[in-house]
Amino acid sequence: MSIGNSPEDDRPSTPPSDRLPIGRVLQQARIDAGLTVEEISTSTRVRIPIVHAIEEEDFSRCGGDVYARGHIRTLARAVGLDPAGLVEQYDAEHGGRPSPTAAAPLFEAERIRPERRRPNWTAAMVAAIVAVIGFVGFTMFKGDDSGSPTSHVAEGPAPAQKTTPKPTPPKPADPVPVPSDSAIAAAPKDKVTVRLTATEDKSWISAKASDGKLLFDGLLQKGDAKTFQDDERLDLILGNAGAIELFVNGKKVEEQFDDGQVERLSYTKGDPEVG
Structure with a gap:
């Protein structure tokens, strides 16, 4: 008596022996319907090499699982079969539909985002106080100089200042309408x-x-x-x-x-x- 699982228990599960391959089912249904590969290709717009590849269980030429499922549905309807069972069999044999991407990394990225640096209000207040003191000192110093003698000049009509008209900026061209949805x-x-x-x-x-x-x-x-x-x-x-x-x-x-x-x-x- 052995302990643990035997090597045979680790073998991948295989479909039932009475379940024919997808390509064989489509090929037999096409032959039973009396249709050639060229006729199937013309009616479904699926290219002849892809039809041959699918009937030989080669889905690599379909361009991905999404297109493989679409080709299976199209060919099944063209030969009078229900495509649901064949698509389900394809998913079971090729790993099923892809699972949605988990949203946890997005929230994690938001959580580790660095905080915004706050403004330094203390430095701003010190700068404002220094500016006020400087302005008051300048005003007092200028007031002390106001008592000094000044020369008086006879006032006359101020000469008319020649004004130069400001150039008018060019009018912007009308925007070209862009077609929208x-x-x-x-x-x-x-x-x-x-x-x-x-x-x-x-x-x-x-x-x-x-x-x-x-x-x-x-x-x-x-x-x-x-x-x-x-x-x-x-x-x-x-x-x-x-x-x-x-x-x-x-x-x-x-x-x-x-x-x-x-x-x-x-x-x-x-x-x-x-x-």
């Missing part, structure tokens, strides 16, 4: 206007006009914003929809999106309405 509130009624702001994290976005012209296709870093406008319609794809704050025709879209979720949206003139 409030300008979106005055969006024209005859156009569709969309403003995207990455508030929580970076997000890949794509925007097309009604004639199919690509207006933007790239990454919005956290804090970046883009505004698009068209006469008829704007088509959008949001790669990490949960990180985007969306205004359409001057009104905020209140619909909640998940982190890593890929959304395809279309907007026209009038009130915000998902197309």
